[in-house]
Amino acid sequence: MGNVGLLFVGAVLFINGLLLLRVVDGKSAAVFNLFIGALQVLTPTYLIFTAGDDQMKILAASGIYLFGFTYLYVGISLLAGLDNNGIGYYSLFVAVAALGYAFVNFRLFKDQPFGVIWLYWAFLWFLFFLLLGLKMDGLRTYTGWVTAIEGWVTGVIPAGLLLSGYWKHPTEIAIALAVFGVVVFAALWPLTRSRQPAPAAPAAGSVSAPT
Secondary structure (H helix, E strand, C coil): CHHHHHHHHHHHHHHHHHHHCCCCCHHHHHHHHHHHHHHHHHHHHHHHHCCCCCHHHHHHHHCHHHHHHHHHHHHHHHHHCCCCHHHHHHHHHHHHHHHHHHHHHHHCCCCHHHHHHHHHHHHHHHHHHHHHHCCCHHHHHHHHHHHHHHHHHHHHHHHHHHHHCCCCCHHHHHHHHHHHHHHHHHHHHHHHHCCCCCCCCCCCCCCCCCC
């Protein structure tokens, strides 16, 4: 069940990356955020209720709420036209918590690939904090590209491999993920600093949120 949720996390990150790049309209992105936010709240609730006294399963499921509440917050903010600085500061909380979950995956679960993936998410949510909480709008294009890419690298592709039984060789996967992230996100920085997405049409809350 968690792997199916991961697939749609990839989808919503891709959509929200396009939202930041002003390719997707805010209201249409808001609806999809609400769908995925609801899924990402129901999924861990089910996993926790069915975990019995297995604290490791409860711990593994608990992190999903961080993202479920993000997407609900984004969807509601877009539809209601709210200032998104609250999302930004919540994203700082998520970024710090994600570092903890990265440690848990490396140390307790011995799951190196998802330890790296949690570091990806910590970096991304820290970008959301800078963009939305601190209003560093010059990061919009960079953050949009990182968001869209992470949708595939941390969501769609791992979910597809897990669901099909091809998630093998964890050490090699972890190394590949780490190298890809460092190289691609470092290369994106100079490529995106000189350009920003064209201003959106003044339509209803179309560019106010991130993830």
